[in-house]
Amino acid sequence: MHSIYARANGISGLWSTCVMVLLGAVALSSFLFNAESKGSLDIVSLKVFHSKTRRYPFRNEEIGFVKFNLSADLTPLFNWNTKQLFVYLEAEYTNAQGVNNTVVIWDRIVRRKDDATIDIIQKEKYKLRDLSGSFSNVLPAQYSLKYSVMPYVGVLTYGEAARTMKAIDFPDARDSVS
């Protein structure tokens, strides 16, 4: 502490410890906020069409087109430590071999509490396709809205906000209108 440099060195030691304790306290404070949010999800229409795969234009595959009616209120999830919410709509189904598949068909990043209510009737953002290329051997699918809360400091948490009431069967594939 005899010179300016020595005093600055001494301050920086305790200061870095204090910063880490402060950020740790902020991260722990996230556990005090146990909010859950609920919403409703309906599938308005689901159509399956024959089309070509994107990478190999000589190969055929079946693609599902979903129109969904989604309303959710995610404002309870915003606390002082929430940086943004990642909200995504998933289609979950089991195929004929008994393997569980989940396909993300729509997502959104919510950065502010004002933008946290979702009330949309929309079509999917990403392609709904099965790895085998066909939906004919696939069991009916449930659609669910899941979210993950990204904090400024701390643990990433996730949950489910809405789910369709019953599983929806995939219709037979048809040729697109030409």
Place this chain on the structure above:
Amino acid sequence: MTIQELVEGRIDFKGQKTADDIVRVVLITSTFLSFVIGFAFSSLMITMSTFVLCTVALSLVVLPPWPMFNRHPVTWLSESVQEQSQK
């Protein structure tokens, strides 16, 4: 003051102890205070800005060699006593 004295910023021993005490008290209090104030206003920006402001204020108080840290200079023995002990 010479440039070297300006850059070194020497303070006496009692001043060093005072500076050390001030640093400890202010840093720990500001950690606690900024968490509580930020939590009350529910804003992480307020937490971080109070902490940074307290740090800046602390540096202004402790880093420069203010006169209050130089109130108790070291009293060296006088020359005659030194000559006696050499014999």
